[in-house]
Amino acid sequence: MSRRWRLGDKLIECTEPRIMAVANITPDSFFQDSRIEREPDAQRDSLLAMLKHGVDLVDLGGQSTRPGSARVGVQEELSRVLPAIEEVRWLDDKIPITVDTYYADVARRALETGADGVNDISAGRLDPELLPLVAESGCGYVLMHMLGTPETMQQDPHYDDCLAEVRAFFEERLAALEELGVQREAVVLDPGIGFGKRLADNLALLHGADELAQLGLPLLYGISRKGFIGTLSGQQDAARRLAGTLGLTWELLSQGVMLHRVHDVAETRQLMDVWRGYTDSS
Numbered sequence: 001m002s003r004r005w006r007l008g009d010k011l012i013e014c015t016e017p018r019i020m021a022v023a024n025i026t027p028d029s030f031f032q033d034s035r036i037e038r039e040p041d042a043q044r045d046s047l048l049a050m051l052k053h054g055v056d057l058v059d060l061g062g063q064s065t066r067p068g069s070a071r072v073g074v075q076e077e078l079s080r081v082l083p084a085i086e087e088v089r090w091l092d093d094k095i096p097i098t099v100d101t102y103y104a105d106v107a108r109r110a111l112e113t114g115a116d117g118v119n120d121i122s123a124g125r126l127d128p129e130l131l132p133l134v135a136e137s138g139c140g141y142v143l144m145h146m147l148g149t150p151e152t153m154q155q156d157p158h159y160d161d162c163l164a165e166v167r168a169f170f171e172e173r174l175a176a177l178e179e180l181g182v183q184r185e186a187v188v189l190d191p192g193i194g195f196g197k198r199l200a201d202n203l204a205l206l207h208g209a210d211e212l213a214q215l216g217l218p219l220l221y222g223i224s225r226k227g228f229i230g231t232l233s234g235q236q237d238a239a240r241r242l243a244g245t246l247g248l249t250w251e252l253l254s255q256g257v258m259l260h261r262v263h264d265v266a267e268t269r270q271l272m273d274v275w276r277g278y279t280d281s282s
Helices: 040-051 074-091 104-113 130-137 162-180 199-207 209-213 227-233 242-254 265-280
Strands: 004-007 010-013 018-024 057-061 097-100 117-120 140-144 187-190 259-262
Touching: 004 140, 018 040, 018 265, 040 057, 040 074, 057 074, 057 117, 074 097, 074 104, 097 104, 104 117, 104 130, 117 130, 130 162, 140 162, 162 187, 162 199, 162 209, 199 209, 199 227, 199 242, 227 242, 242 259, 242 265, 259 265
Parallel strands: 018 057, 018 259, 057 097, 097 117, 117 140, 140 187
Antiparallel strands: 004 010
């Protein structure tokens, strides 16, 4: 089993808890506090505040993928993410950066500008040029499961067995990546919590992390402040879902899920430090 993630010339050991910090250079992402200003001084302040809490990598996105969101074009997405990549690189020339995109043209320019990996919600199904680019560049890759597209994914999603179907999807996509020459060490798996999933489906994927780990690659979970936490807690405002997020993050850590895509860096870092101290004492 691979316990590390290679992003070009950078390596993340996945035997310890790791934070992927969300930086949305968007006006419409579902959690308002995750939106990063485009004005240079404000953007620098936001990114610097994020980095000072000890993140392990930064995930920069230039369009919302919340349920029902409409796509933005390649040029608009580039205008949002490229200055942010340059800013992070100026603030920290070593931290790994992923670009959250399914466009090959955006990924290519992002990698040229200083990104190290691609976080692709589409698993290469929305742009046929993306996976060959990943193979050619040797960058890191987040392989995520999504049913449908952001515009349609929550319109009556259905599975007979969500966990089994997500696992089969990963197996098929991993075979496609291998055929293109993508190294397994470059890939982590994201089951796509909230991306074309009902409450029961999300819970099955949370309970079934051990089974997905049997595929032999690190798992990345993005549960931060998502709608299913609101359903469970009765908190429909994403701003009031931090406690639920942290509780389930602890549970996932206890199942061996070490990579977490989060909005709340300082709070998650504290949780991970406490979890590590608690488990080391047993």
